[in-house]
Amino acid sequence: MLTSHALSNDSAFSHHTPPIVLIGGGGHASVVAEILLQQGREIVAVVTPDSIAERPVFQGIKHLSSDTQVAKFKPSDVKLVNGVGMLPRSTIRQKINGYFLALGYQFDTVIAPSAVVSPYATLKQGTQVLAGAIVQSGASIGAHSIINSKALIEHDCVLGEYNHIAPGATMCGQVKTKCNVFVGAGAIVTPNIAIGENAIVGAGSCITRSIDAGVITRPAATTLDMVEAKEGRRG
Structure with a gap:
């Protein structure tokens, strides 16, 4: 279907x-x-x-x-x-x-021929879903967002306006994001996570807890560094 x-x-x-x-x-x-x-x-x-x-x-x-x-x-x-x-x-x-x-x-709205978009998903004005991307049932993609090549948006995710989900990134079920969120290539956001406005999920990160507005995450060898937007502060 x-x-x-x-x-x-x-x-x-x-x-x-x-x-x-x-x-x-x-x-x-x-x-x-x-x-x-x-x-x-x-x-x-x-x-x-x-x-x-x-x-x-x-x-x-x-x-x-x-x-x-x-x-x-x-x-x-x-x-x-x-x-x-x-x-x-x-x-x-x-x-x-x-x-x-x-x-x-x-x-x-632009949907690549090889993209798979559920008829029960919602794409707002100006959304772009590129080659090989999947948007599952119940997902809602905010206006002017980019779902890049081979990204996966699982069931019941709600993405804000001007999000960019980079190539190969995975948004597991029921993830919620605010406006202007950037999820880097190959990142994984686990189920039921909330991501605040202007947050950046670094390429290759695995997000297992919610992220406040303006926070930047990046992967490390054994843990996930959380780098706050305010210069010089790290948690």
Whole structure:
């Protein structure tokens, strides 16, 4: 049932959907662009101040060099996709989205053909679920979050807005996160854990207790260091 749900989303993209304006022209944008093109979506423009000539996936797509040029497309005629990658505690994606949302534009959700998303999961506006990722029944993914390649979001997880779950990370059942949480590659968050706003789970960490807002975790040889956001304090 999960796979058929993902396929039905894929086939639906080919018809009766507005064209896409892709914000960003770097590595993450190229991955998202490939997904959209695989699904038959039309990308009418890529918006970035940088050259896109070295990325073959953008060949033949109109290049706009500034955000203000998006105004040539009416908000009712296109959907936007934010192709700017997410770094820990970076607010670039939020600022970009806030600018365009205030102008009346809406951001499309992107689901890779090889991703598996339960029909009983909830994906809010602008969510991106990349290749091989799994989102299980009862999970809720906050707006503009990225579920990166081969990440696993287990049943009944509730993720806040602007989360980034990096490649290969696992969120076990009933994990809850606040806004702007970054979970690094290969990290494991065990069941029923709560993670506060702006927290960072370091790559390879195994989280067995809840994390307060602003805390950074990192794996160590025999234990998990908890490095607080306040400079110089460690617990």
